[in-house]
Amino acid sequence: MAILRRIIRQVWATADAVAAAPADSVPARPAKAPRAKMMRQYDLVERVRAYNPATDEDLLNRAYVYAMVAHGEQKRASGDPYFSHPLEVAAILTDLKLDDATIVAALLHDTIEDTESTRTEIDQIFGPEIGALVEGLTKLKRLELVSREAKQAENLRKLLLAIADDVRVLLVKLADRLHNMRTLEFVPEASRHRIAEETLDIYAPLAGRMGMQEMREELEDLAFLVLDPDAHAVVTQRLDALTDRSRNLIGEIEAQLTANLKKNGVSALVIGRRKQPFSIWMKMERKSIGFEQLSDIFGFRIVVNSVAEAYRTVGIVHTTWPVVPGRFKDYISTPKQNDYRSIHTTVIGPGNQRVELQIRTEEMHRVNEYGIAAHAFYKDGIGSPTELLQRESNAFAWLRHTVEVLSESANPEEFLEHTKMELFHDQVFCFTPKGKLIALPRRANVIDFAYAVHTDVGNSAVGCKINGKFAPLSSELENGDEVEVLTSQAQTSPPSAWEQLAVTGKARAAIRRATRTAVRDQYAGLGRRIVERLFMRAKIAYADDKLKGALPRLARASIDDVMAAVGRGEMKASDVARAMYPDYKEEARLGVKKGTTKKPASTTKPASTAIPIRGINTDLPVKFAPNGGAVPGDRIVGIVTPGEGITIYPIQAPALKDFEEEPERWLDVRWDTDEASPRRFPARLHVQNVNEPGSLAQVAGVIAEHDGNIDNIGMSRRSPDFTELTIDLEVYDLKHLNAIIAQLRAKSVVASVERVNG
Incomplete structure (x- = not known):
């Protein structure tokens, strides 16, 4: 309590002094001068007021002083005061024009973890909304996302759960990671590689998925510099040299585009830019080409005033210069899932150079660069930031959908696979015959499309038509394809091999679930037949209702669980009989005598008590003896192997000697072939x-x-x-x-x- 009272007194005293004193008289930093110049209180307030005139200056001042006092004499690895870090994080977020609560949370994001401050103190001084944001960030700080697969998956799961309720937690975390990456040189070398890998694997793709392209590019480039400094140096050197050689050409293209558009009545801002080293390196790796073979290192953004002018610009550009076929993409009519909207086209411009153009409005440009952060959090009367995002942001919808997958994933690794797939892949846009738009990762196929439409459609898919023509289900889809999935009620479960063909995590998870369900149903079916035939031989009545009453004695939740356990060999049919009829006595069974191939006594029972065997592809988990098999006409016996089902052996098979001491595994089976549809x-x-x-x-x-x-x-x-x-x-x-x-x-x-x- 003493620390609480001390901090509150200092906070309020300093805040009052700030409010009363001229700006120049306010102390900007602790008495001991830091090595790096820090932003002062009034600088922070002015940065926020520039985009939010209604900002709560008193709240910002209190947060500034509270964080400064709480961190006290703590130092960063660089030797700078620790308080410089949350201050820089807040500055990054002011560039994104975020609301007061987010800026304050940035200032306080390390206080609970690294100082004596508590959630109770934060709530008391700044309110529960900010307290919840700071606590969410505290939990995220403890996550190490690059580690063993299972641990990494579980931590990523926690990360997404934490940011799903309030995406501002993610925005502060991304800004925190960006500043840490900017100062990574001061971190011990042993940790540097792990942090960079974590950034490239998780945080940069998350920024991209949230539409924050500028932040994603900087995070990728900073991580690339650490993970492969030699490659980064080579690409940067080549880029700098090419930029120097092409400086006049870039200016010429900008001037020609601006003049040509103005002549046709379109006022536009033309900005030339070069691609980042990481994206260039990845393209070289992906396509196995050299730097000299790249033709789209430089791109030009044309920012216009309206959507109508954007499409007019396309017409002007396409009638002025030859168009490169297959390079036109309209993300205005079909935006990406992260809200990205723009028209992309490539033309042969001045000097016979390929020129990549991105045409968008000012609002689109803002959203394309800042993504989910571009929505006006600070406007009044629009509800909470989360409610606003639910109405305006597809990126937030993706985040919510991804969190829903948590409940569908059987284990953390499946969730990690799904999420990484969704994070890293660019998209293709396809349509159902009724015109519904389906967005999929690039290289997705019809199986992925079917599961994106509905899980039942995927499970029952037997064929497809792409743009009206029959095609294999494994066909890779392209932008604009119209896909009709052909289904059959006879197929209720997909082939397990589809899991290797599917690209999306959703499809793979659904196939695994369907396969597990089908296998479980097979074991349950086998178990039911074993139990029913035991009751038939023992001449006692079997009824599901009676078994339901015995479930507690069998420690199973349902009848299907009991039957599946019997089918897998985890439980004996006689155990089920004893649970239902306590006075039941198991009949004696005789195995094969040593040195003979005599059929066990139980297989001489009437055929009606033996389980019919039709073949491998049936509703029973059946396989045949690995060394020689069995064919109709052979006298056969079944051996139950726990977790594997029934193995069918000819009665003369020497391998049966291995089971002579385990009579409980022997099963009465008989052939049940159909002459009308012969099987091999x-x-x-x-x-x-x-x-x-x-x-x-x-x-x-x-x-x-x-x-x-x-x-x-x-x-x-x-x-x-x-x-x-x-x-x-x-x-x-x-x-x-x-x-x-x-x-x-x-x-x-x-x-x-x-x-x-x-």
């Missing part, structure tokens, strides 16, 4: 082939002629005269397999053929 099943043959030209072709020919399908083949040479072949093939049944074996044995190039049983 796996088998393996061991062939000794005479080593002469064309012998392998003869073996393959026999299998093909008899409608067998070779899935894999292995060869080994044991003697000069013979080659041993191991052939994995697919056949319809045992009769089909025996016919192929007989035909192979009839060939003169085949010494022997034996079926392999796992």
Whole structure:
């Protein structure tokens, strides 16, 4: 309490002195002069008043003095007073024309973390709104975003959750990071690389997503300087040399554009600018080209008074100079998700130079440079800043959507993958047949489009039309494509392989969820069949209602959870029976006796109690013996492997000896094939082939002629005269397999053929 009273007295005393004294008499800094010149109180007030005449000067003065006193004699790594840092952060935010509360939060953003100040003190002196902003920034300061993937993902999750409620927290954090990057040379070298990597991975893309392009470019360039100083030096040197050589040309293009537009009745500001070293380096890396091959290092912005003049300017430019095909983009009619609006075009200008033009209005230019910060936070009568952003900013809508993905992601890594994908990718704009605009990351395909429309559309997609023509679902989309997704009610779950094809995090997460659900349903289906057949053999009644009452004894939340656990092998069917009927006694089961291949006693039960097996692509998690498979006609047994489902073995398979001490894993199964729609099943043959030209072709020919399908083949040479072949093939049944074996044995190039049983 003593520190609280002392600080409050000093704050109010100094604030009163500031209000009463002439500006020149106000002490601008502590008694001990810092090494760097600091902005004085009245300078800060004047900066804010320049764009917000209604600013609360008293509030700004109190915050200035409070932060200065709280940080006291603390020093930065550079030797400057620590207070110079929050002051510079506030100055950056005044350039963005932000409201009083944000400026004050910038001044105070390190007080709770680095001084004896508390949230209670901040609330008491400055109000709960500013207190909440400062506390949010305090939490963010503790996050280290470059680390192990799981930790990085969780911290990014916390970052986005913190800024979703009030985006001003992000704006202060970005300004804080920008000033830290400007002074990174004073940070120990061990930490420098981590901070730069974190900036390039998270904060620069976030600034870009919020539409703050100028800040993004500076953050990227400062990080690039630390992470790859040699490359930065080379690109900067080349840029400087090219700028010197092209100075007259740039001036000529600016003059010609201005004069030509004025002659046609358009008053415009033409600004020539060069690309930043980082964006040039990334383009060289992405396209594997040299500096000399770049043709759009210099660009020109044409700022006009209205949207109508922007489109008139396009016509004037295109009728004056030849247009480079494929380089026209209209982001006025279809803005980017970060609110960016401009028309881009490239022409062959004076000196046969490619000239990239960006045409926009003054308001668009302001939003394009400052993004979400360009909205007038300080205007009265428009609600809270968050309410304003919800009405006016697509960038804030993206942020809210990204936070919603938190609840859909199964783990932090999935969320990190989704968010990084959304942060780093530029966009393409496509349309549904009804004209709805869908924005996707560049290189996205139809699968991504389908999931962007609706998860159900993605899960049931079976084909597509792009601009009226049939195309694969993996087709990469381009700006302006009209995409019609063809769906089928028969497909309720997407192929798991789609996860590797999808680009967007939303599509990948949805495919994972659908795949997990489908697998769980398979296990639940298998578990239900196991449980029902156990009850049938035991001649006791099964009912879901009775099982529901036994759920607490099984420690499961639902019937499906119980069935899935049985199907995965995590729970025995007999455990379910005992939970429902405490006096149930498990029937004795006999495994395979050692040294024999006798069928277990349970498989002699009536066929009605055995689980029907149709093949691999069914509603059961079924696979066949890895060394030899099984085909209809074989007497078979199922082995339950926890987490993997059922493995089907022929009863004569030697591998069954490995399970003879685990009778609880043996399962009664039977074939359930349909002659109307035959399926292939796996088998393996061991062939000794005479080593002469064309012998392998003869073996393959026999299998093909008899409608067998070779899935894999292995060869080994044991003697000069013979080659041993191991052939994995697919056949319809045992009769089909025996016919192929007989035909192979009839060939003169085949010494022997034996079926392999796992």
